[in-house]
Amino acid sequence: MKQQNLKSWIKSGAPGIWISGGAVSIAVIMTLxxxxxxxxxxxxxxxxxxxMQARYSIPGQESRLILGELVEAEEVSRARLKSAGFPVADDGPEFMTRDLLKVGNRDVNGSDFTWVIGNWLSEQSYPDELIALERREWGNFYGYPVSLKQDGQLVAEGAAVWPALExxxxxxxxxxxxxxxIEKKDVNAINHGLERLxxxxxxxxxEGTLDAAAQADIDAQRAExxxxxxxLESELGRLHVEVSRDTLVLREIGGQEKEISLGNIVKALQPNNMSVFAKIKTYFANLWxxxxxxxxxxxxxxxxxxxxFGTVMMTMLMAVIxxxxxxLAAVYLREYAKQxxxxxxxxxxxNNLAGVPAIVYGVFGLGFFVYVLGGSLDRLFFPEALPAPTxxxxxxxxxxLTLAILAVPVVIVATEEGLARIPRALREGSLALGxxxxxxxxxxxxxxxxxxxMTGLILAVARAAGEVAPLMLVGVVKLAPALPVDGNYPYLHFDxxxxxLGFHIYDVGFQSPNVEAARPLVYATALLLVLVIALLNISAVSLRNHLREKYKSLEH
Structure with a gap:
């Protein structure tokens, strides 16, 4: 009887439903x-x-003070610590704690991260007067305030440094x-104008039309x-002097004093002396x-x-193209071409184009779009700029365009399927009405x-926005702080x-000389890329749902 019930249950298809549901649940849980x-x-x-300030005592060596942020801690076996070069005793504990500290002060220590054995740390404390600086160069600096100077003259020292520093x-x-x-906007506008002249x-x-009148007009504009x-140069000189007027002197944990210009400081904190509310406020400021x-x-x-900006701009331009x-391709294949x-x-x-590796599209884009099409445009419309390419x-x-070529098969297939689902009677009724x-x-x-x-566009955006390999060949670079949209004619610079974001993740994660500093930025950028793609897709999905509701009545 039980065997018969089991066979009936299997024939009912319930196992397949449960297996499918379980697989979907596992996929959702893994994704989340x-x-x-x-x-x-x-x-x-x-x-x-x-x-954290602590005393670090390595067996057989003189102890020293150490200062930094605790980034992560892990339990490590004695054998692994030995292989990493730590002088661990054979009769010591089987497992010990290894801590990663961000000690900053790269210009003093040579490295701003270090691994230490947590069991060898003692006298741990969190002094309120410690200052953490985020600098434009050389990373963070941690130390005790010594003095604050203006044009080399003492302004404050000791406990009075922090209020004056803020x-x-x-x-x-x-x-x-x-x-x-001034440097990014005004000077850039002048350089752009001089280059156009x-x-x-x-x-x-x-063209052989550079006469005296034209030359005089150009000279007048150049003089202006x-x-x-x-x-602007005079103003820049004044601002540089003003920015470098004040300096802060900090003493690092080893006793060395470091004088830092306030112009090189992005932000300064006393993290050990901050309330929870102040830390939350600082957290969102850092995120922004x-x-x-x-x-x-x-x-x-x-x-x-x-x-x-580059990711969103390129994806939107790809969608427009x-x-x-x-x-048009789907309409021709479904409505006009003989079957x-x-x-x-x-x-x-x-259908096969949708499965071609993305790097192949990158090579095609480099060879055809950049060298053939771009080179032809330069010879036809920008001969004055040659040999420098435009x-x-x-x-x-x-x-x-490369992303558009990569994504166009997805749009064709989705659109053609949508056209195939429209009843023939609607077409005949429209034709019958004249x-x-x-x-x-x-x-x-x-x-x-x-x-x-819109479904095809959603799939195209989802695939194209995360591509990296072809973009490395056709326009994406490691660093391009100048945006392709600015106030200089023609305002949108396609060249x-x-x-x-995808290339940024690759560059920071695999090409960075400072791996430990780059690791959290890789995670944060990856999360942001997922959110950007999700936002683009949600916008397209909402538009698709609106259109579906609008034309639903015509299908019945």
Missing amino acids: GLLLLIAYRGLGHFWPADL ERLQRTRSLSEALRK RLKTRKLEL FEERYKV SFLSDDPREANTEGGIFPAI VTPFGV NALTRVIRIAV FGTPGLLWAS ATKAETLWKVVLPMASPAM QKIMH
Whole structure:
């Protein structure tokens, strides 16, 4: 009886349902677990950790003081510690704690991370007066305040340093912001104008139309730019002097005193003396800086805003390019082409294109778009700039076109499936009412197939936004802090190289000279890339659902 019930249960299909449900559940749990791990490892980096001071006593060596942030701790076997070079006694404990400390002070210690044996740490304390500095160069610096100086003259010392430091740092930040604005915006605009004048002069020379009047006009414009630059140069010199006016003297744990210009300090904290509310406020400030600032120190510090902007800009440009081409191809194959052996071969080819490795598209984009098409555009429209390439070099446009070629098979397949699901009676009814085939297609068929088009676009964005290999060949670089959109004509620079979150993860994770500093940024950037792709997909899904509801009544 039980055997018969078991056979009936198997024949009912219930085992398949349970297996499918279990597989989906496991996949969801694994995905959520991965995202939680990435979020924990990445977002925890921005919390202002306490600074620990301790005495480190290595057996057989003189003890020394050590200062830093505890990054991670792990239980390690005695044999593994021995193989790592630690003088562990044979009769010691089988397992010991190994701690990774961020000791900062790279210009003093040579490295800002070190591994220590937790069992050998003693006299641990967290002094309130310790200061943690985030610097524009050489990473963090940890130490005790000694004095604050203005133009070499003593302003404050000891406990009075911190209140005076906060006030002067605010002044220095305002001056640094004005300095960066002039350098990135005003000076860049002048350089852009001078370069355009140079190209204009060269163009007139090639055309043989550089007469005295044209030369005088160009000289007048150049003189105007140079005059503006002299004013900015004077202002820049004044700001540089003002920014470097104040200096802070800190004493590191080994007793050495270090004088640091306030212009080199991004932010200063006393983490051991901060309340929970102050740490939460600092945490979100650090997170915002990560999202809005430019990268520093070989991408291991600072923010990733250029990479966010480049990723979103390239993906949106790809979507604008791929949608019309994919839809037109699908409409031709479904509505106009004769359904014979040739169209079947074309469909097979389109399906196979979706499985071609992405790097192949990158090689195609480099060879065709950059060298052939870009080189031809340079010879036709930018001869005055040669031999320096304008479009004959990797850039935003070629990266977007390469991604569009990569994603167009997905859009074609999804759109064609959507067109196939539209009842033939709707087409015949439209034609019977006097509409032409083009009008039927434009006003009836395509609106009803728009949810399928959006599905194709969603799949295209999901695949293209995370690609890295082809982009390394056609326009994405390690560092491009200048955005492709600015106030200089023509405002959107398709020829400019960009940064990308996927390539940023690869560069920071595998090419960084400071692996320990880069590790949390890899997790944080990976999480951000997932969120950016999810946001783009959610926007497309909401639009698709809106279109589906709008045209649902026409299907019945």
